[in-house]
Amino acid sequence: MSASDNEIPYPATSYDVAKAAGVAQSTVSRCFQDDSNISPETRERVRRIAAELGYSRNALARSLITRKSNMVGVVATRFTIRNNPELVYTLGDALRSEKRRMLLMVIESDATVGSIIDEALEYPLDGLICCSNMKETDISRFRTRRVPIVFFNRDVKSALTDSIATDHAEAGQRAADLLFEAGHRRIVCIKGPEKAQVSLVRASAFVARLAELGVAHVPTVSTDFSYDQGLTAFTDLVENLPRPDAVFCANDQLALGVMDACRYKLGWRIPEDISVVGFDDIAEAGRLSYQLTTIRQPILEMALKAVELLLSRATNTDVEERNIRMAGRLIVRTSARIQDKECPSL
Amino acid sequence: MSASDNEIPYPATSYDVAKAAGVAQSTVSRCFQDDSNISPETRERVRRIAAELGYSRNALARSLITRKSNMVGVVATRFTIRNNPELVYTLGDALRSEKRRMLLMVIESDATVGSIIDEALEYPLDGLICCSNMKETDISRFRTRRVPIVFFNRDVKSALTDSIATDHAEAGQRAADLLFEAGHRRIVCIKGPEKAQVSLVRASAFVARLAELGVAHVPTVSTDFSYDQGLTAFTDLVENLPRPDAVFCANDQLALGVMDACRYKLGWRIPEDISVVGFDDIAEAGRLSYQLTTIRQPILEMALKAVELLLSRATNTDVEERNIRMAGRLIVRTSARIQDKECPSL
DNA sequence: TTGTACGCGTTATCAA
DNA sequence: TTGATAACGCGTACAA
Numbered sequence: 001m002s003a004s005d006n007e008i009p010y011p012a013t014s015y016d017v018a019k020a021a022g023v024a025q026s027t028v029s030r031c032f033q034d035d036s037n038i039s040p041e042t043r044e045r046v047r048r049i050a051a052e053l054g055y056s057r058n059a060l061a062r063s064l065i066t067r068k069s070n071m072v073g074v075v076a077t078r079f080t081i082r083n084n085p086e087l088v089y090t091l092g093d094a095l096r097s098e099k100r101r102m103l104l105m106v107i108e109s110d111a112t113v114g115s116i117i118d119e120a121l122e123y124p125l126d127g128l129i130c131c132s133n134m135k136e137t138d139i140s141r142f143r144t145r146r147v148p149i150v151f152f153n154r155d156v157k158s159a160l161t162d163s164i165a166t167d168h169a170e171a172g173q174r175a176a177d178l179l180f181e182a183g184h185r186r187i188v189c190i191k192g193p194e195k196a197q198v199s200l201v202r203a204s205a206f207v208a209r210l211a212e213l214g215v216a217h218v219p220t221v222s223t224d225f226s227y228d229q230g231l232t233a234f235t236d237l238v239e240n241l242p243r244p245d246a247v248f249c250a251n252d253q254l255a256l257g258v259m260d261a262c263r264y265k266l267g268w269r270i271p272e273d274i275s276v277v278g279f280d281d282i283a284e285a286g287r288l289s290y291q292l293t294t295i296r297q298p299i300l301e302m303a304l305k306a307v308e309l310l311l312s313r314a315t316n317t318d319v320e321e322r323n324i325r326m327a328g329r330l331i332v333r334t335s336a337r338i339q340d341k342e343c344p345s346l
Numbered sequence: 347m348s349a350s351d352n353e354i355p356y357p358a359t360s361y362d363v364a365k366a367a368g369v370a371q372s373t374v375s376r377c378f379q380d381d382s383n384i385s386p387e388t389r390e391r392v393r394r395i396a397a398e399l400g401y402s403r404n405a406l407a408r409s410l411i412t413r414k415s416n417m418v419g420v421v422a423t424r425f426t427i428r429n430n431p432e433l434v435y436t437l438g439d440a441l442r443s444e445k446r447r448m449l450l451m452v453i454e455s456d457a458t459v460g461s462i463i464d465e466a467l468e469y470p471l472d473g474l475i476c477c478s479n480m481k482e483t484d485i486s487r488f489r490t491r492r493v494p495i496v497f498f499n500r501d502v503k504s505a506l507t508d509s510i511a512t513d514h515a516e517a518g519q520r521a522a523d524l525l526f527e528a529g530h531r532r533i534v535c536i537k538g539p540e541k542a543q544v545s546l547v548r549a550s551a552f553v554a555r556l557a558e559l560g561v562a563h564v565p566t567v568s569t570d571f572s573y574d575q576g577l578t579a580f581t582d583l584v585e586n587l588p589r590p591d592a593v594f595c596a597n598d599q600l601a602l603g604v605m606d607a608c609r610y611k612l613g614w615r616i617p618e619d620i621s622v623v624g625f626d627d628i629a630e631a632g633r634l635s636y637q638l639t640t641i642r643q644p645i646l647e648m649a650l651k652a653v654e655l656l657l658s659r660a661t662n663t664d665v666e667e668r669n670i671r672m673a674g675r676l677i678v679r680t681s682a683r684i685q686d687k688e689c690p691s692l
Numbered sequence: 693t694t695g696t697a698c699g700c701g702t703t704a705t706c707a708a
Numbered sequence: 709t710t711g712a713t714a715a716c717g718c719g720t721a722c723a724a
Contacts, residue, residue: 023694023695024694024695024696025695026694026695026696026697027693027694027695030693030694037693037694038693038694039693039694042693042694061700063700064699064700064701064702065699065700066700067700
């Protein structure tokens with residue numbers, strides 16, 4: 001028994017199947033395409049033989065000739081993945097139902113997106129869903145290659161490049177109205193990183209709206225969007241302040257930290273002593289221990305829409321860019337008083 | 347101006363670069379490989395011209411000839427992604443530092459893993475990290491193709507196939523010892539789905555150990571591993587039972603639901619009236635509102651080890667399978683009394 | 693309906 | 709050090 005007897009050096013190719021079935025390689029190829037002219041008998045026989053040989057088509061070789069990789073790149077930051085794990089699942093699921101694979105490229109933060117550009121360009125991606133900012137020079141490299149991009153929750157405007165995002169400004173404004181109408185006047189704001197566009201928009205719209213309503217000063221502090229900093233930054237902030245009666249947090253993680261600070265560090269009751277409003281509606285916000293009133297981002301609808309926008313670019317190559325903004329939805333729980341203080345009977 | 351003047355039909359290839367640089371295509375190829383014999387001047391000049399043309403190598407074409415896709419498949423269930431988002435990030439990060447891409451294939455649950463087998467086989471993956479069970483017949487299809495698999499937190503044993511998992515049995519046993527030594531005797535157990543191996547192992551080891559210690563009956567109920575069912579299943583379970591003094595939950599989500607059931611439905615104090623122990627150490631477990639005592643899975647270390655195991659198979663083709671079990675780590679917080687009831691002075 | 697021949701864009705081999 | 713040429717495995721004209 002020689003070495004060549006038991007060699008299984010490489011997976012079977014369409015040539016191997018062709019030889020075993022006594023047909024041409026192109027016939028084998030046709031047997032695995034849905035819309036090809038092939039006799040039912042041949043198709044069945046060849047497929048059976050292929051199965052016996054353990055044959056699968058090589059997707060890479062196919063991509064080379066069809067010039068379609070059937071792969072969609074998804075760029076996501078660590079924070080996005082942690083805060084919205086369902087987004088990853090939903091994107092993957094939506095892409096698979098469109099016969100696309102998900103090449104997930106994770107980055108530490110928006111600041112490090114540059115590190116994956118070259119790698120993404122080496123694959124003839126069908127498209128890129130980018131949950132990060134990107135420089136125009138990098139965007140144009142994809143555009144040159146005809147790789148469409150959809151930005152997800154990032155306010156990036158570029159030619160032929162779509163985006164979908166929550167309407168953060170409207171949402172921040174709504175939070176301001178909510179708290180003002182409930183009679184709150186000593187209001188503070190816990191926002192995210194200075195570099196995080198979404199946080200800035202939410203917070204500045206919130207503050208601006210309050211200013212319109214006559215609340216001139218809204219003490220504000222920046223954080224890293226984490227529970228821990230929500231807890232500590234809030235505690236520090238209120239130390240030298242008249243006690244606030246409401247707080248808006250630019251995301252739910254912060255809000256949970258603020259709530260725990262109130263209850264376990266400051267001894268304040270929620271919502272009797274202070275109203276807390278968050279942003280996102282993550283799973284934790286609905287726990288009985290928190291019951292956080294917050295503004296939900298329609299992440300899952302946005303994910304589906306992102307896939308739809310992306311794949312429609314394959315046919316509609318030159319349609320003008322679409323920048324879709326979806327309204328957040330106020331989820332009323334018990335962490336904020338929503339009726340006016342002056343009318344407790346309501 | 348004819349149509350051909352402004353056509354940018356396809357990305358530049360190495361032939362285009364070669365023509366522009368006045369060299370052979372193979373020379374261009376060499377300029378983009380680190381370990382090739384090429385004069386520094388040529389390399390620099392060609393690379394510059396390539397950059398001007400916006401050239402990137404086509405990874406698919408390269409894979410075809412090198413028979414290495416540099417892609418690693420990661421199979422993960424919706425539950426895994428939701429419960430352990432950091433796992434996704436860590437795997438992606440570890441793979442990228444090994445110059446590999448992550449093809450993430452999401453599935454609804456272990457039961458639907460069959461739906462991605464064919465699709466995974468079509469790519470000449472460098473390997474597969476599988477956070478799901480898999481039938482032996484499917485495993486062998488990958489083995490035939492020389493695609494190594496590492497099972498992650500699944501107790502799958504198969505030839506040449508590595509696995510890494512938390513030692514769930516040891517952990518369940520440890521939870522039992524912990525509660526028993528604290529003096530608890532009326533103990534209940536909230537486990538996960540009947541089909542979830544990890545849950546069964548944790549719970550049955552827990553119950554078995556208590557039996558050894560003389561606690562014969564441990565009322566147990568199955569759930570879907572969710573917060574909601576932790577809350578409702580526990581409430582239902584204890585309704586017709588003498589009040590338990592301790593509860594072990596097969597994951598943290600359940601434990602949080604149980605804690606909220608105790609506090610907000612049953613009016614029990616934690617840990618004075620009942621001790622609660624969870625499993626996983628998800629982020630929520632550490633919140634001040636919960637302070638859940640739990641057993642941490644070393645997910646991140648496991649992720650790194652999984653990548654290491656997988657890539658080592660590329661060279662060590664025929665080394666015997668390695669089934670690594672990592673010990674969980676007890677994280678003591680305040681949701682469980684750990685000293686004996688009889689010795690409150692401790 | 694099937695076979696022949698070519699090309700997708702790269703790396704690898706061999707000769708110069 | 710470089711160039712010519714042959715793969716890699718498939719899809720697709722075109723001819724039969």
